[in-house]
Amino acid sequence: MSRIQIYDTTLRDGSQGEGVNFSLQDKLMITAKLDELGFDLIEGGFAQANQKDAEYFQHVQDMDLKHAQITAFGMTRKKEIAAEDDLGLIALRDAKTPVCTVVGKTWDLHVTEILRVDEAENLAMIRDSVAYLVAEGRRVIYDAEHYFDGYRHNPEFALKTIQAASEAGAELVCLCDTNGGTLPEGIAAAVKAAKGAIKAPLGIHCHNDSDVAVANTIRAIDEGAVQVQGTINGIGERCGNADLVSAIANLVLKKNYQALHEGSVEHLTELSRYVYELANMNFRSNQAFVGSSAFAHKGGMHVHAVNRLASSYEHITPEVVGNNRKILVSELSGRSNIVAKTTKYNLNQDAELMKAILARVEELEYAGYQFEAAEASFDLLIKKVAKTYEPKFARLHYRVNVETDSAHDPQTEATVKLKVNGNTEHVVAEGDGPVNALDNALRKALIPAYPALETLQLVDYKVRVINSTGGTAAKVRVVIESKDNKEVWSTIGVSENIIEASWLALVDSVEYKLYKDDGEFEPAK
Structure with missing residues (x-):
């Protein structure tokens, strides 16, 4: 089984999502949680962005991290400025992280229209920036921004940019689908081309604008990439990033790759909710693997089948990612759902009680109740119908x-x-x-x-x-x-x-x- 390196950018790329704002303490707490589970690299922020990120890089040095290494993020030098004089690269150096991630332009459109430099200067910017940080004793990951768009429009130049980074000493080149518009077949072809063009190993960084970021990530790994970049719960700018929760679960449970510490996949649901809480975001109930509805069953036919053989309607056992099965109750569900919900209390053999519970559910739902969204109230209803309920006050x-x-x-x-x-x-x-x-x-x-x-x-x-x-x-x-x-x-x-x-x-x-x-x-x- 191949081991996949997990690179988390929740604290930097994830914080660019609308409504997401981590405090310094939030960032340090998430760092500790990711380290505990065996994340390999944690991108703490933009080295030159703001005072909060600068303080993060100072405080994180005092943390007793057991596994994860912290990376600082920055851009290649500005045009016509020596690397050693570029304020962004100096900030990366002074962040004192063992790893620096440098992002540069791969798409010739950005080179000529955004940076307004010629192709030779862009290659020099990449080469000089990576070489400077390597000479300063930093390990360097090079993020090839817009690689897939660049490869599609001008493959020869796109490959030259990642060759420049690799030759200058980047230990890994991460291929970025920055616009999030590439489909899996396009990912596969461009990754193959990159793998044949450079010696450095490859990573993959996908945005989710076409809703295939996780699929693209898995496809890139199958084509030879060894590092996955993404965010917890897929938070990030526009439509977000590849969701590391789903990516890790798929890679480990479905593709038999190794990632994180042994047993950490069982804590993915806990991790997902932890980050939602710190980000002050509502849980996404239909989120794959870890959402509260990921293993929820409502239709009576489904529930009847799940009662006999869970795998008939579940692609994995929910407990392997720290989640649990939910049987939803409504007037549409029928007796199978009631039986399933009451099995744990040893009440399901009482046919008259099952009939009474279902009748009460139908009566209350007619009055406006919906127990599929209120399981705790349903558990109390069972006790009331079974006459085992004694109010606490x-x-x-x-x-x-x-x-x-x-x-x-x-x-x-x-x-x-x-x-x-x-x-x-x-x-x-x-x-x-x-x-x-x-x-x-x-x-x-x-x-x-x-x-x-x-x-x-x-x-x-x-x-x-x-x-x-x-x-x-x-x-x-x-x-x-x-x-x-x-x-x-x-x-x-x-x-x-x-x-x-x-x-x-x-x-x-x-x-x-x-x-x-x-x-x-x-x-x-």
Whole structure:
């Protein structure tokens, strides 16, 4: 089995994605996580870009990295300037990373129209820049920007540019599909040509503008490239980069290449969600391998088959990438889904109970509920229908008050009165809005009795109008996504009153957390 080098550029190329902004601490935390899993190279940022990247290169030197090596990114020297006088190359040198990645022009269009230099000067810029950094004791990776467009328009010149980098001492030349417009057959032909033209090994760096970045990456590896560049979750400029999560999973599990530390593929789901959290981005539910819907089954025929033989509708076992199977429940699903969902509780042999659960699901979905997006609420529903549900607390009363002060700023206050373990708790809390105030009051009342609720966090809050013909009196569905330090779950509430719908979803979230911590939702032995 061939070993593939994994080069992560989440901290540089990924941060160029719309809405992505990592703090210095975020970048250091992601670096530690990638090192832990065995990523070979981590591109920390643009050496000359900003103060944050400069501080990153300083702080990362103090980290006790076990495997990964840090790279600084920069461009070839400017035209008609000596390499030793070029501020960008000096910044690369002063970043003090063991590896420097230098990007240069491969497409003659960019040489003549963007840089406004002749071909000879462009080749000299590449050669001088690589040679300078090698002489300064740095290992150099050369990123051949727009290589595939350049090869398609002027193959002879494109190959001359990567030959210049290789001859000047680059230890690897990475071929970049910068515009993301090349298809796999074009990748294969251009990689073959590069492999025959230079001695240095090849890497592949694909953007996803044609939605084939991962396929292109795999094709390049099959044609002889030995390094994959990309970002976690495929974040990046425009349509993003090759998703390293999918690329690694495919290369290791489907193509039998080696990558990362042994056993690290099992942590890909965890890594994906970790980066989403630090980037303050919502999880992409349909993301291959690691998305929450990647192994979700809704249609009754599918579920029936999966119950008998999981591989009939799953291309891998979800656990090998750290994910899990989901059986979705709706009025379309039928008895097979209910049976599958209740198997872990040893309830699936009770035909009458299965019938009662399905009837209750159909009744609630008619009223506007959707349990496929709220599995935690469905687990609680099972307990209620099976008559094993005992509420952890009882609502006696709540009130939410919103008013503006003299500056016309809204002030929100919630009052909650609960019965908890036989005691009455009557508390008041403020919040940024009615739901936040209710959440704060609920926690304030319950945490003395249930201190584990300190770890409960609200991750996402969604509202959807169910019957739009009702106008402002329409029924609404609220879905709340919550998490603690072990798990993420979703709950649902439906009402014509958005505050009541939110309350119902909040209560389910808290109840699920408390039942879960008591081991109530663990599979039966």
